[in-house]
Amino acid sequence: MRATGALEPTTRASGKEVRRLTGELIERYLDELQVRLSGAPRQIRRTLREVEEHLHDAMEAGLARGLDAGEAEQQAVAAFGPAAGVARACNVSTWQLLRSLAAQALALVGVALVAVGLSGAVIAVMVAAGGRVFAFADPAGTRYSAADCAHWLGQHPRASSCAQAALDEAVSDGLLQRSGAGVVGLIVLAAVAFLAHRNGTSLRALLTRPVAAIVGATAFGAAGVVLTNLGGNAVLLHAGNGRVSGSPPPECPWSPRWSSRP
Amino acid sequence: MNERLKGNLDLLVLEVLAARPAHGYDVIVSLRDRSAGAFDLPEGTVYPALYRLERSGLLASSWTSESGRRRRVYSLTATGRRALAAQRRQWREFVSAVGSVLGAPA
Numbered sequence: 033m034r035a036t037g038a039l040e041p042t043t044r045a046s047g048k049e050v051r052r053l054t055g056e057l058i059e060r061y062l063d064e065l066q067v068r069l070s071g072a073p074r075q076i077r078r079t080l081r082e083v084e085e086h087l088h089d090a091m092e093a094g095l096a097r098g099l100d101a102g103e104a105e106q107q108a109v110a111a112f113g114p115a116a117g118v119a120r121a122c123n124v125s126t127w128q129l130l131r132s133l134a135a136q137a138l139a140l141v142g143v144a145l146v147a148v149g150l151s152g153a154v155i156a157v158m159v160a161a162g163g164r165v166f167a168f169a170d171p172a173g174t175r176y177s178a179a180d181c182a183h184w185l186g187q188h189p190r191a192s193s194c195a196q197a198a199l200d201e202a203v204s205d206g207l208l209q210r211s212g213a214g215v216v217g218l219i220v221l222a223a224v225a226f227l228a229h230r231n232g233t234s235l236r237a238l239l240t241r242p243v244a245a246i247v248g249a250t251a252f253g254a255a256g257v258v259l260t261n262l263g264g265n266a267v268l269l270h271a272g273n274g275r276v277s278g279s280p281p282p283e284c285p286w287s288p289r290w291s292s293r294p
Numbered sequence: 295m296n297e298r299l300k301g302n303l304d305l306l307v308l309e310v311l312a313a314r315p316a317h318g319y320d321v322i323v324s325l326r327d328r329s330a331g332a333f334d335l336p337e338g339t340v341y342p343a344l345y346r347l348e349r350s351g352l353l354a355s356s357w358t359s360e361s362g363r364r365r366r367v368y369s370l371t372a373t374g375r376r377a378l379a380a381q382r383r384q385w386r387e388f389v390s391a392v393g394s395v396l397g398a399p400a
Contacts, residue, residue: 082341082366089319090337113336121342124349132349151346234373239353 055105068119081120087112087121135224136244139235142220143248149214155206168202170195183260303343305385306333308352308370308378315369319346344368352377361391 062080069076087108094104112118158167176184176194184197189202191197225235238244299306299361303305310316310324318385321344322337347353 078366079341079345081364082336083366084318085363086319086337086341086362093323111337113338117336118338118341121339122345231350233350233352234376237371237373240351241349 043203046236053092055101057105057109058091061087061109061112065119066116067222068116068123070119070123081113083118116202125192131244132241135228136238136247139238140218140248140251141242142224143239144252145213145217145220146211146242147217147252149217152207155210159203159207164199164203168199170198170202217225299335301337302349302385303335305378305381307340307343307347308374308381311353311368311370312375312378315367317365317367321368347374 065083066076066080069079085103090108090111091101091104094107095101097104099107150199155167176198181194181197185191185194188197188200190202219239222233224238226234228238239248306325307321310328313324316324318340321339322335322340325333325335325340341345344353344355348355350370351371353368354371355366357364357370359365
């Protein structure tokens with residue numbers, strides 16, 4: 033391939049004249065690289081721009097060493113290495129992409145489980161401050177189906193009534209299961225952090241990658257909106273939660289009206 | 295030499311960028327200068343390494359304009375500094391172990 037490097041003056045928007053290196057060899061190299069690169073268009077443009085600047089830097093260095101423009105261009109391209117090899121190393125394989133996405137998804141699942149665990153901690157504080165009835169009892173007048181009552185009494189045989197069994201079930205769901213989810217989440221995050229560290233990265237780096245950040249912000253943001261709406265709805269429309277004292281609501285097993293639990 | 299170098303390129307790139315942020319050509323020139331010419335890799339190999347390290351969160355990069363030229367400048371993140379410290383320690387332990395074996399009487 034014939035080197036055709038040359039120095040051509042170009043004028044920038046600032047009015048300052050810059051001597052810009054141009055060369056057919058570099059252009060052909062960039063053409064070949066562009067054909068072989070795969071992935072996101074923005075990443076391909078970035079790579080091409082970086083390589084072009086690199087080759088011009090190398091060509092300028094050759095000129096500074098006393099080479100003529102053609103030799104400097106030829107040496108710059110030769111020193112960069114074959115375009116096929118550079119493209120192969122730059123391209124992200126499907127396997128690498130899938131592995132990265134799986135790690136990010138697992139990290140997000142871990143964060144979600146820890147968030148559920150933290151909600152259990154908030155409930156524990158509410159129980160400590162106001163008691164089980166304050167934190168868990170259904171609104172006054174809530175009626176339970178016979179099937180629900182049978183299920184809850186089966187799960188909590190020590191309960192003296194359906195309402196008591198419903199309360200025990202709510203405590204079990206609210207504290208034990210959430211705490212368990214939090215512990216599982218911590219284990220998942222620890223495992224992901226360990227694997228990330230072994231691969232020379234970190235859990236934080238995984239969670240701040242664009243895909244994880246966008247998916248995480250969308251999913252957790254949507255969950256926040258929905259749960260806030262449900263919470264507000266329960267407080268405003270089904271007034272009765274948050275009773276500090278008083279007995280659990282009376283049970284009417286034959287007439288299901290509203291229940292928050294299966 | 296070059297095969298061994300490729301296996302440790304990430305560590306060397308991090309080391310070069312620990313001194314100051316730099317663009318790709320600057321990194322390869324620094325590697326060559328600091329090794330007194332011993333590390334003379336195909337220059338294109340530095341970009342896959344830079345991209346890999348950036349994807350791993352060890353590097354951050356941004357475009358800068360200098361003398362009418364746009365350059366992508368790379369710098370170490372906090373995670374990158376911690377990874378570099380860990381990799382330096384591992385490398386020194388490895389060199390020490392190899393030195394002990396090579397220095398043992400036949």
